Amino acid sequence: MHEEYVGVIGAGVMGCGVAQSLAQAKYKVILVDITTAALESAKTNIAQSLRFHHLFAKDKPQETQEATLSRIEFTTNYQELKPCKFIIENVVERWEVKKDVYKKMDGICNKETIFIANTSCIPITKIANNTNRKDKTIGIHFMNPVSLKNTVEVIKGYHTSDTTIESIEGFLKTLGKTSITVNDSPGFVSNRLSHLLMNEAAYVVYEGVATAKQVDDIFKKCYEHKTGPLETADLIGLDTVVDSLDILFDSFKDSKFRCCPLLRKMVDAGLLGRKSGKGFYEYE
Numbered sequence: 001m002h003e004e005y006v007g008v009i010g011a012g013v014m015g016c017g018v019a020q021s022l023a024q025a026k027y028k029v030i031l032v033d034i035t036t037a038a039l040e041s042a043k044t045n046i047a048q049s050l051r052f053h054h055l056f057a058k059d060k061p062q063e064t065q066e067a068t069l070s071r072i073e074f075t076t077n078y079q080e081l082k083p084c085k086f087i088i089e090n091v092v093e094r095w096e097v098k099k100d101v102y103k104k105m106d107g108i109c110n111k112e113t114i115f116i117a118n119t120s121c122i123p124i125t126k127i128a129n130n131t132n133r134k135d136k137t138i139g140i141h142f143m144n145p146v147s148l149k150n151t152v153e154v155i156k157g158y159h160t161s162d163t164t165i166e167s168i169e170g171f172l173k174t175l176g177k178t179s180i181t182v183n184d185s186p187g188f189v190s191n192r193l194s195h196l197l198m199n200e201a202a203y204v205v206y207e208g209v210a211t212a213k214q215v216d217d218i219f220k221k222c223y224e225h226k227t228g229p230l231e232t233a234d235l236i237g238l239d240t241v242v243d244s245l246d247i248l249f250d251s252f253k254d255s256k257f258r259c260c261p262l263l264r265k266m267v268d269a270g271l272l273g274r275k276s277g278k279g280f281y282e283y284e
Contacts, residue, residue: 010090017146124157186251234273
């Protein structure tokens with residue numbers, strides 16, 4: 001077992017995936033959210049994900065679900081983050097929420113703690129500027145499902161030091177992941193491109209050109225992608241997709257990032273994708 005504690009803030013879809021991967025790599029994890037209800041839901045979701053993981057990763061060492069879960073502490077108390085060497089932030093893609101989280105973390109953690117933003121589109125430089133550790137703030141874009149993806153996008157902010165990048169590369173190796181490091185920009189590489197695709201796919205459905213299934217089937221059967229863009233949007237959460245598109249539009253002032261009205265209408269109706277049970281598809 002690793003001696004280091006790793007903090008994870010936000011117990012949503014990505015936060016659960018990150019906490020699970022850390023626990024599977026034998027790290028002691030402090031998972032923080034603002035409500036006990038969210039944490040109880042996270043515990044249930046991680047347990048369920050572990051059951052599926054055992055089916056899809058039979059070639060990897062297995063341990064009991066209970067053993068993995070025992071390494072995760074579920075708490076609403078930010079003070080529990082004090083001993084953490086790394087903290088991975090996964091809260092909603094809204095600047096007013098994020099900046100308060102980083103100010104709170106900055107006042108609690110020791111000076112050597114590295115802040116990792118698992119953000120979709122908000123620039124790392126902007127996040128770092130809200131802390132007293134600009135050189136120790138970096139972005140890691142984990143892909144979903146976290147435990148089954150072997151490569152991540154690492155984003156270097158303007159002030160991120162080479163020492164921090166080296167520490168992160170070593171940390172990721174302990175998780176069995178490799179990295180591709182890029183410079184900072186709204187949406188970075190992955191989301192700047194993928195959200196354009198998801199948004200345009202939504203427009204195709206909105207305009208009645210094709211159904212969601214037809215759009216996704218073209219990508220899966222013609223391009224041989226593992227999932228289609230609208231399935232991916234459902235997995236991420238349509239609310240997160242809309243928030244990210246709004247950030248991209250505000251950042252670049254380019255109409256190509258204008259959110260499809262269908263996406264916004266679905267979010268207003270509570271059709272968020274997998275996490276709500278219905279989006280472009282229905283889920284049990």
